[in-house]
Amino acid sequence: MGEVSTPDILRGLRISLHVSFAALLLIGVLRVVVGIRSAFGGEWLVVSLSILLACIYVIGTVWESRFAQGQTSRNPRRFVLPWLGAVTLVWAVMTLASPDFSWVAFPLFFLYLVVLPTGPAIASIVGLTAVVIVAQFMHAPSGDFHLAMVIGPSLGAAFAVVVGFAYRAVYRDNERHQRTIRQLQAARLELAEQEQEVGRAAERERLAREIHDTLAQGLSSIVLMTRAARQELENQHPDRALERIDVIEETAAENMAEARRFVRDLSSPALDSDLLTGLREVCTRTAERAHAEGQELQCRFRSEGELPDLPLNHRAVFLRAAQSLLGNVVAHARAHTAVATLQVWPDAVSLDVVDDGIGFANDDDTQLERPDAPSYGLAKLAARARELNGALTVESAPGKGTAVNIRLPLEGQ
Template sequence: MMSDSSLDPILACMRFGLHALVVGLAAFACTSAYVDSSATAPWILLAGAAFVVVYVVGVRTGCSSGRRPSRAAGIGWLVVLTCLWAVMAMLRPEGAYLVFPLFFVYLRVLPGIGGVGAVLAAAAFVVYALGRHSGFSVGGVVGPLVGAGVALLMGLAYHALVREIRERERLLRELISTRGQLAEVERAQGVLAERARLARDIHDTVAQGLSSIQMLLRAAERDAPETSAAYLAMARETAAESLADTRQIIGELTPSRLDGGLAAALRRLGVEQGERSSVVVDVRAEDRDLPMDVQTALLRIAQGALSNSIRHANARRVEVVLTGDPDSVQLAIRDDGCGFDVDSVDSGTHDLGSFGLLAMRERTEQLGGVFEISAQRSLGTTVTVRVPLCDRRKVVS
């Protein structure tokens, strides 16, 4: 997984700014003590150096992340850091300024009410420390409280930004995964379409030619003299064996689900999906001899529509009806699910769940057919596919 820096430079800049503020304020407190020739200068220098070292070690070791399993180590690190800061604040008023970056550290290491409590406690200590140095005043009380309020607001904004980046990262991973799945599905569909085309072409050329040769040889065998009949019979048997081999090749190129034809494939699909909902398959075109690409397309559309009905529409009953006439075949999938807004799909304002419907439409239009959706919320959905057959060559297995 990518780091925050690579995900969003804003987070990296904010953290770098926090680190620079800690080091800068610690250096300012130490320098001011030496500029004023304060007797506490060596002590505040020692405390400031220890504070910076402890802070850097905690950042480098991950104690500042506030995540398990380093939560206990982070709290321990925070206690030591707070004690060193308290010493600096008691020695010099400038040391109290370090409380502002500490506010953000508290909110990061102690998320939730713990961080808020630590911020308020630190602000109260700053009020006491400043009052001890120069007396209590309205500015000395209001200033730290305002700083604490600003820190809390900025902390909330920071956490909201982190959540948004995490969500964006999750969506990006899902998008990449979905894109890979779509590419794999598209590749598989291309392979199936090419296999179906090869099966159709082999049937319409080689298989039909061998079948014609058989019939011609059988006719010639009846009228041929006895000396030639044996050779004609041998040629006919060879053609029959070649035709059988060709049909076996056609069968291997045909999708395995369609081994028994589209009607059988639809019934098997209904049994498989019937474990989740009641699926009724009504085939009224049992004897129709459909081209392989039409069978493959209708089966894929039925699979997608059933999946949508059961998984997304929560349908309790789904009907799959296959009908036909001499010029066309029609597949209808009706469910009693929750339905949806058809206009959102037609207008292109769809989500990932409607890509299946768009794929069904494209598959139907590739066959020159008509794809229709009828749906109402809470009243179910009906998907209807009509594919013309009058200008298509039939594939007979």
């Protein structure tokens, strides 16, 4: 047998209350009709009042139930007191007409205890009990009214009060429980929205990095090579111009592949190959683009140590670092040689990109940790390295080239 929840208990008690009201009212009507036990007006007056009482009671309870279930937006709370007063008045007239309706007072006791505050509820129950005693006195044979006719209704009222208080305690405890549940649901919804916003922000940051390291670098190269091709045409060197146009076409095709993959699954085509092959291709394309732009740049790739099976995010960081750093060499360094070296250590893997270009002032390494760092690429690479518990260091000085190292720890180290 399954566990019974508090709402189920309250629902059962509420149904029992309504069923007992209907059953006691029906018993009273049957006794009046069969025994014609009416003090005035005959049984038809009592039957008419019973129908009226049943209609008033059903209208109020059905309205309250529909509102509780969300089937209507009209709150019946402001009509509770008039409704309860009408039920009490019709019942009092019927009870004074026939004492067979005295038993209907018991479900009314519970109604008063649920609807009204404690003081008014107790006063109303005392009043209902007085009506029952008066009805017993009015219909008792001459000289046959005795103490039991007072004690019986009084004890019944006292028992109803005790049970009613217990019901009200359970009812209010359930209301507090429901409020707590609603607050928890609201807090969970708010937390879920915050997590979604954080996820969206992280995804936007990731896409910004990917676009900078791939599409933006490629488009920058296209712009530079287009200028170089135009200059060759102006200098009457069509063969060199065609060579640069071929590189432009190749770069545009690669960027188109990147864009399509971003749309399809937000990853990168270069990541489909192994890391060493990808890094060699980056160096080869860098040299080709530099040559197409009129630079005499030699770009070499070396690997030292046996490369373990790196996670996808590690491979992505190294590949994007090579693309971004070598792109910077072509765009800014005016170097003749660039060397990318992937080294395997016992506890980490590192990538060094070294060039013999013009270098730059690098007096404050902490600039890489600032969101407003002047170099978007270096700042984002440093952030990506920190996300994987790694680090990025830059060594450079004017006229002495640049060396950038990105180091990522191996898993479990």
